[in-house]
Amino acid sequence: MKVFETNISILLLVFIQFTGYAQSEHNMINSSIIIPLKTGKNPSSLFEKLVIEPANLFIQSKPINKDSPHIQLELNVFENNTKYTTFLWCYDASSDSEKANYPKAYQNYSFDLKIDKEEVALVVEKLDFGKTMFIDLGQTAVIGKLEILFEDCVGERSEDINGNQTDAFNSYTISLSEEDKQKTVSFMSLNKHEEKALTIEWKHYKIWILEDSEKALKLIVFKKDS
Numbered sequence: 001m002k003v004f005e006t007n008i009s010i011l012l013l014v015f016i017q018f019t020g021y022a023q024s025e026h027n028m029i030n031s032s033i034i035i036p037l038k039t040g041k042n043p044s045s046l047f048e049k050l051v052i053e054p055a056n057l058f059i060q061s062k063p064i065n066k067d068s069p070h071i072q073l074e075l076n077v078f079e080n081n082t083k084y085t086t087f088l089w090c091y092d093a094s095s096d097s098e099k100a101n102y103p104k105a106y107q108n109y110s111f112d113l114k115i116d117k118e119e120v121a122l123v124v125e126k127l128d129f130g131k132t133m134f135i136d137l138g139q140t141a142v143i144g145k146l147e148i149l150f151e152d153c154v155g156e157r158s159e160d161i162n163g164n165q166t167d168a169f170n171s172y173t174i175s176l177s178e179e180d181k182q183k184t185v186s187f188m189s190l191n192k193h194e195e196k197a198l199t200i201e202w203k204h205y206k207i208w209i210l211e212d213s214e215k216a217l218k219l220i221v222f223k224k225d226s
Contacts, residue, residue, distance in 0.1 A: 032125035034114065037073070047124055050109065051078040054122055055085075063091075071120060073113065077106055086136055088113050101216060105133040105141035129223045134216045143221055146205055149175040151184070153214045170214055176202050 033047045035054065042054035053076040063070060069089035077084040090100040090113060103112035105127055112123040127133065127143045135141050135150045142148075152173040169189040176183045183202050190198060190212050198209040204224045211218035 032123065035122040035124070037120045037122055049079055050124075052076075052122070052124060053078065057120060059118075059120070071113065071115065073120075073122065075104075075111060075122070077109075077111075079107070084139070086111075090115065101134050101218075103131070103133050104216075105135050106139060108142040129221055132210065132218065132220050134218050136216050137214070144223070145178050146221065147175075147177045148207070148219075148221070149177075150217055151175050155214065170212065172212060172217065174200075174217070176200075176205075176207075178203060 033045065033052075035042070035045050035052070037054055037057045039057050039059055041056055044051055044053045046052075054073060055076050056074040058072045058074075060068065060070060069091050072087060072089040075086050075088060077086075084106050086104050086106075088100075088102040088104060088111065090098055090102075092098050100113070103110040103123075105111075108127050110123075110125050110127050110131070110133060112125075114121040114123050127141060129143060133141060135148065137150050137153055140147055140149045150172075154171045156169055156171055158167045158169075171186065171188055173184060173186045176185065181203070185200055185202075187198055187200075187209070190196075190209065200207040200209065206222040206224055208220045208222075209217060210220065
């Protein structure tokens, strides 16, 4: 019997080391997970049907230039045979005027960074109405029964009669769907000189487009009272 128990213990130890999931210490709170991170590669974690791999956390207190973020996380998310790779970055995390490109939306999940001085954690939770999110090009966010696909981004420009470029802008396409209903919405780049969101209304939803770029859209979704 002792030999049998020893063999089981060895098999469990090998399985834990092989998967790597059990090596990550994290906290589960109300259908969310908080994963403490360290610089470099971190162990994978299993959350519901997702395998979450914080591939590389990079932190620099003094960025080499203005285009280099203070904090950047390369993140891989695996679901069945699908792999989603994205980057979460933050500029000047020590000030109130920080600029970031998260929480990132993937399917019905939100991926956020929690920064407390020199401690960084990845927070994964379900998407919800009334919360800001970023959707990468080609990805879908699912909130309740609503699906939002950032379908396309096309760079365009305008010219004067002499062929000189006078302006450059992007044209965006998103697809909205709920059950068997679907709508495609196209819009142009936001006016960066005006702090005003673009409002899209469909069925009982209101969507504010807060920021736009060729890589991701920043938006927030509200569900109107029926």
